[in-house]
Amino acid sequence: MTESAHYPARYWHMLNDGRMQCDLCPRDCKLHEGQRGACFVRLREGGQMLLTTYGRSSGFCIDPIEKKPLNHFYPGSSVLSFGTAGCNLACKFCQNWDISKSRDMDRLMDQASPQAIAIAAEHHQCRSVAFTYNDPVIFAEYAMDVADACHARGIKTVAVTAGYIHDTPRRDFYAKIDAANVDLKAFTKEFYYRLTGSQLKPVLDTLRYLRHETDVWLEITTLLIPGQNDSDEELGAMCKWIRKELGTDVPLHFSAFHPDYKMPDIPPTLPSTLMRAREIGIQSGLEYVYTGNVHNQQGDTTFCPHCKIPLIVRDWYQIKQYRLTGNGHCPDCHATITGHFDTAAGNFGRKRIPIVIGAYA
Numbered sequence: 001m002t003e004s005a006h007y008p009a010r011y012w013h014m015l016n017d018g019r020m021q022c023d024l025c026p027r028d029c030k031l032h033e034g035q036r037g038a039c040f041v042r043l044r045e046g047g048q049m050l051l052t053t054y055g056r057s058s059g060f061c062i063d064p065i066e067k068k069p070l071n072h073f074y075p076g077s078s079v080l081s082f083g084t085a086g087c088n089l090a091c092k093f094c095q096n097w098d099i100s101k102s103r104d105m106d107r108l109m110d111q112a113s114p115q116a117i118a119i120a121a122e123h124h125q126c127r128s129v130a131f132t133y134n135d136p137v138i139f140a141e142y143a144m145d146v147a148d149a150c151h152a153r154g155i156k157t158v159a160v161t162a163g164y165i166h167d168t169p170r171r172d173f174y175a176k177i178d179a180a181n182v183d184l185k186a187f188t189k190e191f192y193y194r195l196t197g198s199q200l201k202p203v204l205d206t207l208r209y210l211r212h213e214t215d216v217w218l219e220i221t222t223l224l225i226p227g228q229n230d231s232d233e234e235l236g237a238m239c240k241w242i243r244k245e246l247g248t249d250v251p252l253h254f255s256a257f258h259p260d261y262k263m264p265d266i267p268p269t270l271p272s273t274l275m276r277a278r279e280i281g282i283q284s285g286l287e288y289v290y291t292g293n294v295h296n297q298q299g300d301t302t303f304c305p306h307c308k309i310p311l312i313v314r315d316w317y318q319i320k321q322y323r324l325t326g327n328g329h330c331p332d333c334h335a336t337i338t339g340h341f342d343t344a345a346g347n348f349g350r351k352r353i354p355i356v357i358g359a360y361a
Contacts, residue, residue, distance in 0.1 A: 007054030009042055009141055011169050020044045025088045025137060025165050026202045039138040041086040053084035054142045056111055058133060062124055062353040064317035065346075068132065068160050069253050069292055071302060072339025073179045073217050075312055076319045076346030079158060080121040080355075082112075083133025084142070089162055090197035091185070092262040093225055112357035114142070118149035120360040124353075127346070128156035128178065137165045140173050147176035163206035164198055170209060179217040179340070181253075182207055186222070186229035187238035195228065204245075211246045217340055219251040221292070224269045224277060226257070235277050239284035248287045249305075249338040254278055256293035271296060306335040317350040 011023040019030040022037050029037035031044040041053045060082045065073055068081075087094070112120075121129050129150050136143045136159050147157040156178040163182040165173065174180070184203060185196055192200040210218045220242065224230045242250060254277040256269035274291040278299055281289035291299030300314035309332055313321035322345035324330070328337050 007051045007141065009049040009051040010172075011140075011166070012049040020049065022049065023166055024140065024169050026199060027088055037088075038090070039086045039088040041084065041138055051139060051141050053086065053139050055113060057082045057084055057357070059083075060112070060117075060120070060355050060357050062126060062348075062351070062355060063130070064348050064350060065128065065158075066300075066314065066317045067352075068130055068158060068181050069221060069255075069290070070158065070179055070181055070217075070219055071253075071290060071300075071312070071314075072219065072251055072288070072337070072341070073158070074127050074156075074340055074342055074346065075302075075322065076348055077127035077342075078125065078346065078348040079128045079130045080117070080124065080126040081130040081132050082117070083131065083136075084139045085134060086138055087134050088138050088164055088198075089135065092195050093223070093228075093257060093266070094261045095223070095258070112360075114145040114149040116357050116360045117146050118153050118155060120355060120357050121150060121155050122153050123360065124355065126155065128158050130158035130160060132158070132160035135161050135164070137161055137163075137169075137173070140165075140169055144173060144176045151176075162196075162198075163203045163210075165202070165206060167205075170206060174210060174214050174216050177216050179219075180210060181219045181221055182210070184220050184222050184238065187234050187241065188229070191229055204241075208245055211250065218246075219253065221253040221255055222277075223255045223257050224273055225263070226267055226269060226273070228266070230269070230273055230277065232276075232280060235280045236284060239281045239286055243285045248285050250286075251288040251290065251339075252281055252286055253290045253292050254281070255291070258293070269293075274299065302337070304330040304333060304335055304337065306330065307333040311337060312345070319345045319347075 022029045027038050036043045043050045043052050062078050063081050065077045065079045131143045159177045159180045189200050192198050210216050254274050258268050271294045278289045287305035301310050302312035311323045326343040328341040
């Protein structure tokens, strides 16, 4: 490991039997000397917990913010995105498995300090920096330091996460985050246990916490897997829960699955399935329901929840029309559109620009 990788981690305590328990997430990994947690990146060594991926990334790219996906957080702006390796879930359908399931630390080619990342984001005029590709929960200490460096330069921070985290680190982590997209992978305990090796309740707890106890802008994504989590009954129950527990104005994205990792025999999600899910969300009273990973302009567009006119028309990640007023209102009926908006949309478009951070160290 590099010197930067020997970074003291937080959120652990010693057990009476001599093992060390990680207190970061509900897995509660109990480690002997030299063992790693299920996430693979938190290591017991020399009587302490180390984060082995601090300052190390699987790569940096500048993306449109809509790709996270966040449709109500400075639309059209660019976001500097990066992740590390490992994950604290075991999703059999992982769409980024080559990164999140990696056990090869040599994959982490880009080394970058928090300050270098903030400088790079500022240089490239990125409105925000996103912790994504793998779950930032497992590199929380690194992400929080990056967030501090970004905020010092007026740059926002975004977490793309499964929300699988304990109470204390949850409070610490989200105190540094400006916007989050949380994967609500399904709405049954059985799905979470069988296909992710985790539990549903901690994710619902995170969603409630973000909505009611923080100022973090929240959007939700559900990857629809044919025959696994896409029934009318389950989608209806999920949408009703969101409306009751979180409110009608939390944007919900239904995203298309493609065969990958340990589920190569499941067919891709049909566009008609996404549109059916979107309609269930709308009929359940949710105001902003989107589709993702397919080309569907209606499913990409933000409509006024009151007079139903299109306000932000998107084609993939390209904004074709932007009609919001400067203070985030519909120009026709003056209804408030919840989110964070500028007077005009950004014009980054659908580009994806890989960059190397070393030049900004």
